[in-house]
Amino acid sequence: MSEKTDNREFLKRTTLQDLLNQKNVLTPLDNPQKRENSHIGGKNSFLEEKTSKLEEISLFIFKRGVNELKQEKYCCASALFETLLTFEPDHIKAKLNLAVALSQVGNNKKALAILESVLEQEPDNEVAIQNIKIIEESI
């Protein structure tokens, strides 16, 4: 019986979605169909969610971003912080972490622009000031 099951598993075709899952590409890039479904489709519109739910999601994304950053997965981390900033464009910690992730992959120009936007919000933010110095010295 178990042999039969194994054979069936062996014969099962690997799909494109399986391959994307293996590579942790959870949602294909810019898939309008899926976006429409998740944001507009259904009666419980995304925009009508309670604020507390949004905060919960933001915190979840932020923690995941920090986790990816700690594991030195800079591309994944920056994608998560970028996503968070679309929810909360003024999230300073997300901006600071995004700048770290971007500078780690060499995109210093964008990292500096983000840190400068932090200083526009909080002119005395020491982390931003210090990181700008570090990046400018490294260029």
Added chain:
Amino acid sequence: MTRYIVFANRKGGCGKTTTAVNIACIFSIKNKKVLLVDLDPQAHATLSLRINPDPEKPNIYNLLDKKASFKEVIQQVITTPKINCHSITNKNDEKREKSRSKNLYIIPSSRNLSVVEMNAPRFSGDELYLAEILHNNASEFDYVIIDPPPSVGILSVSALVAAKEAYIPMPMHFLAMEGLAEMTRLIYQINATWNPELKLCGIIPTFYNKNTRITKEIASDIVNTFGTGRLAPPIRQNVALAEAPGHGCSIFEYAPDSIGAEDYETLAMFIENNVK
């Protein structure tokens, strides 16, 4: 507005260069001003248009090495179809004459471009350089078409950073599908870190044979995963497409009545209208 298009796939032999050259040619025939950027050290796009990839002449390497300016490296492509090639018949002559165009320009490649790949320190920030040059200088063109090498290195990443639309040519095989998943991951990463404007606009089935089961399965996978709009019109297997580069011309000059020419014309229409 200039459209920046890359035909990318890290898998070799999937029809990237053939697609880039023929799409560049058909757009130029349609009176669009086109710049083809050959970023592959193999210089196959350059060779396909009968240009000698001479390292001594200004080429993409000199541009990336900051030893030549944008204007110094671009060359106008003068198409001169070979008269005695086997598929030329009288009825094709009129079409062939129409396919001569003065709107096609190329930044040729040369073998010394491989030095860029070998010497590039990883994560140096040089990935943005090509994008800066093209975005600052190529606004006079309607289309900038980039042909990257079949690898994931600084040249391919530079191409994806410079482009705004990515198309992935792929034969309908399982291993090519793995390549597609990998390219999707790479595009996702570059979109998140370097180029938020980059979009995966289409998957182009190449060497297409509609009668095989695997072709149907993979096409259905693509539609289920990315949506119907992402599956571009296929390019059927056609020997004239393989022969044309040897004669230094596009399929529209070499065999304008072939199914290859027909398929690339359909694909060009898809790309032209695929503006979101």
